[in-house]
Amino acid sequence: MSETIGFIGIGSMGAPMARNLLAAGYKLRVYNRTSERARPLVEQGAQLAATPAEVAEPGGIVITMLANDAAVEEVVLGKDGFLQRLATGGLHISMSTIAPATAERLAREHEARGCIYVAAPVFGRPEAAAARQLRICVSGPESGEKLGAANVVKVAGNFMIASAIDAMAEAFTLGEKHGLDRGALADFFGGTLFASPIYQNYGKTVAERREIPVGFKAALGLKDMALALQTAADAIMPMPLAGLLYDRFMAEAAKSRFDLDWALALAVNVAEDAGLPALRAE
Amino acid sequence: MSETIGFIGIGSMGAPMARNLLAAGYKLRVYNRTSERARPLVEQGAQLAATPAEVAEPGGIVITMLANDAAVEEVVLGKDGFLQRLATGGLHISMSTIAPATAERLAREHEARGCIYVAAPVFGRPEAAAARQLRICVSGPESGEKLGAANVVKVAGNFMIASAIDAMAEAFTLGEKHGLDRGALADFFGGTLFASPIYQNYGKTVAERREIPVGFKAALGLKDMALALQTAADAIMPMPLAGLLYDRFMAEAAKSRFDLDWALALAVNVAEDAGLPALRAE
């Protein structure tokens, strides 16, 4: 096995993940479309690759953490893609949130070249990545499940999170319109029936309905709901709650609020439909 | 203050609540439309009243735990209703899940007669009632909030629970159609992102999709979603997720599956729309 791991995708998630690998003593060769973002890692000892292919060594390991299906397919199979160079015995740990069908197509391409494709999407935001607290779903050729199983879990999970956010947005807005305090509702439900990280963290964002640093953009929320609908279509089933969430994110996109945090975007969309201002006054 | 408390509504929730009061040393005078159901309490020392009015003493305390708005209005204001007899200084603790608007109307009727109406709906199922673990939301004339505030919280909470159930039903069915195990999904999400009682308890029901003893009927789920939509209409706002849940419960009603547990009913409705059998084979 190679001594140096290839790492492609130095975004808000990939950067802390790569940093942790360096800190744990691994050697990294990194690639990012805009190489600027890789500079801090280089200063910490990583080598910079000029193309995706350069990060790979024959029979080595490559980790990818990218924004969407097209980006993953490009670095694997595109001009300068790494799969050909990774070659027999190589291992690709694919951590992006992509469609199960894309994962399965990629897995077959890897298998045809004697490589192993492991689907390993993660739950967790940048802070969790930095704190080594990501939850990683894994499926691969030896898991006994479909190759895209981990991606199905990831798609299902993001759908469930968005559903919880929307339910809070509608419930807290119902409270606000009846004179109750949104924060008190978030505290009550997050402290009792729904005492779990998702309700507690997103509950605060939904309750405050004020601009915050973006953890996960509404644009990615839309992408994920589209993924859920596509994954449902591949299995031939309707998923109307995913459709409702897709429509809310799409309306926010139409209203040029695509860069808001996704939980804030849902809160804003519900509030406006209820005749309230998009953001709460200070 | 009276020495004997009146208690109206000896159903699956009211019975264990009344039993606990007796066990704690309170004297009870109980009324139930079908007096048969009150017999075990009488054997434990409660007095049986022939009408709602009979449970009350002037200036005393009456607790009600009934199925819907109409039932509460009937025992309070109907022929043989208790409000007139409760009279000045009396206290009515109203624990049923009813509309905020109904609660406010009832509160005004009490006030006009010198009585106090306290809205005190509860979260929890019969087992929780028996174990004295109900969560009680309270609003009354001294709470500084609207008189129906506790009812808004209760309505919002049941809406959030149904939303979580539906999200699980769609997500687990997505998994099943892709070859994953529903129970494994329930365990994963209930043990990580959504590690809270609602997801853990209902997650099991949704994952198994088999007949179970009914905790809370689909008929009551429909009633609660209708309450959410009415409460939203009173405040002039749409609540499309509540509408989606209402439609699912209504379809189950149309299909004569109104007596299923509400979480099972949602799981069944989602499964059938996905072309799966209503209940899973053994």
Add this chain to the structure above:
Amino acid sequence: MSETIGFIGIGSMGAPMARNLLAAGYKLRVYNRTSERARPLVEQGAQLAATPAEVAEPGGIVITMLANDAAVEEVVLGKDGFLQRLATGGLHISMSTIAPATAERLAREHEARGCIYVAAPVFGRPEAAAARQLRICVSGPESGEKLGAANVVKVAGNFMIASAIDAMAEAFTLGEKHGLDRGALADFFGGTLFASPIYQNYGKTVAERREIPVGFKAALGLKDMALALQTAADAIMPMPLAGLLYDRFMAEAAKSRFDLDWALALAVNVAEDAGLPALRAE
């Protein structure tokens, strides 16, 4: 049979209907909650009644054309209601858009007093009323159908009209966002596949998306979609398209655009969700 017909409800629909009756030689005794609106009819020869009861003669005919269920119930059965005075042999032609269940309840009340209740809701706007071109749906004790059958037809019809308006609003907005002309789309579809009055008349309003004299308020659209949902609930069935329309009207209500024409309100709601200005620039 009485020589003078009672007429209750001199609104935008009732006024031209009553005027036509006078013009046709009938004697009228009219009542309206705000008597001011009845003045023009009085100048044309109608008598003014001070209460609903006063319009009726024992065994005579009363026509009602009111805004909603509560208004009809009030003039029939409320304090000063006319039913008691109408008495044996009387005939009530009830032309308002109300719930089938309300119509059936009223029909039983009439029957108990020896009167006949005829459900006769109408399709058509004030101009059609003036031009004697209303379409009247009729059901009564001799029609062989349920007493509320005519009301079911009316409720179903208004739902179908709103559905057509919404479909045009989404389709024309899709065109506009792709650079097509809304008016050209309205002309094309209204002149070919959908060459019928509903698509032609409302299509113009939806395409122009500019303020117009109000034919039928969004507030009445909301009322009618709520009627559809209630009528569906009475028969135990979901009606998700009615739910979607209800949510759109409710959002317009929340945004204080309740007084817009109902077709304009739907067009505006769709446009805003698509990121377009509510009304088109001149």
Add this chain to the structure above:
Amino acid sequence: MSETIGFIGIGSMGAPMARNLLAAGYKLRVYNRTSERARPLVEQGAQLAATPAEVAEPGGIVITMLANDAAVEEVVLGKDGFLQRLATGGLHISMSTIAPATAERLAREHEARGCIYVAAPVFGRPEAAAARQLRICVSGPESGEKLGAANVVKVAGNFMIASAIDAMAEAFTLGEKHGLDRGALADFFGGTLFASPIYQNYGKTVAERREIPVGFKAALGLKDMALALQTAADAIMPMPLAGLLYDRFMAEAAKSRFDLDWALALAVNVAEDAGLPALRAE
């Protein structure tokens, strides 16, 4: 200009269209994936081509009428595609229902080779094709609109038709559950407010809810609603009514009723959700 027209796609629509061209005196060279279906045309004088490329002559005319975007792209640009052979001065009249974005991409490919791509999707079923009564929407390089404009109109139109069918399905089912006759409702609405071909023809299918020869499959209905949602996404807008229709078709697909006529499929889906049998008893 070439003397012989190429015609690709001899399905239920293409066959009568090609037959009419032959009858009008045009010479045709035809291609169909399963050549069997082209035999009747050959007997009427058409030449049979073995590949898409073979139908084209340099600078000639090719007409395509295929099932979906992929099929059109394959015959134009795939192995044995005709575009290269059509060459400078050639004209491609593309009559399939495809995405505006696909049409625009194809148009650019044609332009790059000196050919003209005319988008010419049609409204009408096989009987209309046979009777030369199709309505053809046309946009091309000289129309002054976007190249895909005709496709937007076609996508919008099919969405409007499906909306009308669904509205009738919900309305007639509401009537049936209240004891009214579905056929009488179809006659009433089709003869008055909605007196247009779409409501009259599909109204009959929806009202009868019995197996009929398939005019347009539910599978194509699903494809068209997916096209509408994709066309809306390309323009960044939600289209919730298209989403509702998509979900209904998808549920019918999941229930293995994908080969039903699309209007029947919607009627069946609405009926089952209302607790009625899928098809009406004889």
